[in-house]
Amino acid sequence: MPELPEVETTKRGIEPFLVGATIAGVVVRNKHLRWPAQVPQALAGQPITRVGRRAKYILITTPIGTLIVHLGMSGSLRLVDAQAPVKTHDHIDLQLSSGHCLRYNDPRRFGSFHFHTSDPAEHWLLTDLGPEPLSNNFSGEHLFQQSRRRRIAVKSHIMDSKIVVGVGNIYAAEALFSAGIRPTVQACRVTRVGYDRLASQISRILARAIQVGGTTLRDFVGSDGQPGYFRQSLNVYGRAGEPCRVCASLLKGMVLGQRSTVYCPKCQKTSGWR
Ligand SMILES: [Zn+2]
Structure with a gap:
């Protein structure tokens, strides 16, 4: 199961490719994750302004809202070429204007995608969380x-x-x-x-x-x-x-x-x- 360090590694790995790029298209091949995946088609045309992390959630922010992504037990987010062949368990793609594609693969489908139009800190998944262990609030x-x-x-x-x-x-x-x-x-x-x-x-x-x-x-x-x-x-x-x-x-x-x-x-x- 991806733990916090793996999630932070993922965040740091994808961040430079995402921030400043525009989402060219959204493909949901299978929305049946832990909860039905919320990846609105309206994200197409939106620039990605920020990639963050809170606990084990990766936050991908655009002007119209934030995707809150959890990798579950077996999920991974990879950057692939837009033309890369689709493999089994590749459930969700965010196609980028750069020609890259952020691809979500999850064999066990315990991961999740939520979309939140205001401050992600107020989303029900995040409201009750304690401090980050690498922040000044933790002691x-x-x-x-x-x-x-x-x-x-x-x-x-x-x-x-x-x-x-x-x-x-x-x-x-x-x-x-x-x-x-x-x-x-x-x-x-x-x-x-x-x-x-x-x-x-x-x-x-x-x-x-x-x-x-x-x-x-x-x-x-x-x-x-x-x-x-x-x-x-x-x-x-x-x-x-x-x-x-x-x-x-x-x-x-x-x-x-x-x-x-x-x-x-x-x-x-x-x-x-x-
Ligand atoms: Zn000992």
Whole structure:
């Protein structure tokens, strides 16, 4: 599933080709995505003024409104030549005046296209979202304040998009390891110092993943290569039963909030203070 770094990589990859280009035509071959795709024909003739991202949504703005695109489980947006042959699962095209075409492919069709004519921040998909993890609005203080009455596991707390967006399962597990906090500790029991450390690890790990994703940009644009994860640098995710890279204890796997999680029983003992 594309996570925040892959979505940011996609956004950065397509942005230079889209901003300033005019949409020459719209082709919807299959609108049956998670919700019926909203890609109005009226977009033809409209210039693209901005490409943005909010959480895992890519925002493509024109003077008449904004397309709010989610890649779902298996979606991808690629820039192809307007003449490129259509493949299976190529559901939506935005043809550009430049001769390029922004093509949406999604085998499992859990992605979505919404069209919103006013400020996208007010769209129902986006109104309840917490701060961006790489913005100034995100901090240990924020995580701490939002956790005081929450008895859920700290891992579930940081994966809640109302608290902070874009912290997927991999990044939550890795940030908790780097912060030395056990994933199962109740959110309300993690200390302020613990949340400071956790917030800075979340930002660091996501920033690094975006950086690594960025190295695949050249493969990504104009081909069908998907942005890669940063698997080579994972400390705990997917490593249950293997030795901890810090203390050599065997990493423990478990299921928490219906998601698999892995932690080091020795390095992640505490609720924040060590
Ligand atoms: Zn360890």
